[in-house]
Amino acid sequence: MKNLLIVLAGPTCVGKTDVSISIAGHFGCEIISADSRQFYREMKTGTAVPSEGQLAEIKHHFIRFISINQYYSASLFERDVLKILPGLFRKKNLALMTGGSGLYMNAVCSGIDDIPDVDPVIRDKYLKKNKEEGIAGLRIALKMLDPEHYDRVDLKNPKRIIRALEICESTGRPYSSFLTKQKQERDFRILKIGLERPREELYERINARVDTMIDNGLESEAHDLFVSRHLNALNSVGYREFFDYFEGKITRDKAVELIKRNTRRYAKRQLTWWARDMEITWFGAEDLRKIISHIEMKL
Numbered sequence: 001m002k003n004l005l006i007v008l009a010g011p012t013c014v015g016k017t018d019v020s021i022s023i024a025g026h027f028g029c030e031i032i033s034a035d036s037r038q039f040y041r042e043m044k045t046g047t048a049v050p051s052e053g054q055l056a057e058i059k060h061h062f063i064r065f066i067s068i069n070q071y072y073s074a075s076l077f078e079r080d081v082l083k084i085l086p087g088l089f090r091k092k093n094l095a096l097m098t099g100g101s102g103l104y105m106n107a108v109c110s111g112i113d114d115i116p117d118v119d120p121v122i123r124d125k126y127l128k129k130n131k132e133e134g135i136a137g138l139r140i141a142l143k144m145l146d147p148e149h150y151d152r153v154d155l156k157n158p159k160r161i162i163r164a165l166e167i168c169e170s171t172g173r174p175y176s177s178f179l180t181k182q183k184q185e186r187d188f189r190i191l192k193i194g195l196e197r198p199r200e201e202l203y204e205r206i207n208a209r210v211d212t213m214i215d216n217g218l219e220s221e222a223h224d225l226f227v228s229r230h231l232n233a234l235n236s237v238g239y240r241e242f243f244d245y246f247e248g249k250i251t252r253d254k255a256v257e258l259i260k261r262n263t264r265r266y267a268k269r270q271l272t273w274w275a276r277d278m279e280i281t282w283f284g285a286e287d288l289r290k291i292i293s294h295i296e297m298k299l
Helices: 016-027 050-059 074-093 101-112 121-134 134-144 157-170 199-215 219-229 240-246 252-273 288-298
Strands: 004-009 032-034 094-098 189-196 280-282
Touching: 004 016, 004 101, 016 032, 016 288, 032 074, 032 101, 032 252, 074 094, 074 101, 101 252, 121 157, 134 157, 157 219, 189 288, 199 219, 199 252, 219 240, 240 252, 280 288
Parallel strands: 004 094, 004 189, 032 094, 189 280
Antiparallel strands: none
16 A cells, blocks of 8 residues: 555645645645535636636646536545556556545545435425524524434534535435444545644734635625525535625624634634544644655655
8 A cells, every 4th residue: 555645734824735736746646625615617716726827837636627506525535546557557656635624535535424315306395494494493493303413413514514415305304313423434545734824924814815715806796696506515615605795684894893703713623523533644834744754754
């Protein structure tokens, strides 16, 4: 098992893009993006996709490759990444996966439970329920159908709740019954690296990035996507706040303030997720030489 998959994790705005490109350039490998927001081709400004120059410098996979109208999941991402990895390893015995979506990265590293596909009609039913009743209605339904999962799911995340509800209704079984947490063996080695910065510095970077996104046309992009605001893909920080502004619920200044606040909260949730993974070795975001030396020791 000489092939090595480097997994570069870290919160939003910590600097994963620049570090990943430097690592890939040093070792001559390609990059797998595991940022679920960057999958969608219509969402460019609000998801901080690598620049055209960065994409030209290093080949990236899974950047803006599907539409917001298409269904995609962690299990599909696991399938697709495992499908392309043999080809990447034939070119180089090393590949790099980076992004902010811990669930998707974990699916590749450890596998994800074999959860069946669902009828789109059922998904649309719960999307409509969310639109009409809000997240409170979804919570009530989940508590009735799967109280065990209700006790552990993020009750502030309608996407996660809808996923559980559609599985419950499609299969007639609680969603929790599919979550066996059995780790899958891989035929390649995995090296997990985490990037961190002091919290105050990270928050300053988040605020600055939001300002840059707005200068680059985030409001216009959100306006173009407003008609599709009911889609799961658009239940994302940077878009939903502008949707509330367009609907007259908040002011523009408040929308910008909330984008910054909600992005900071998202970063905190990401750090909480990865803090549970004892396989991650953490480095300062500026410690590129130490990171490269760490990788070379494992090769």
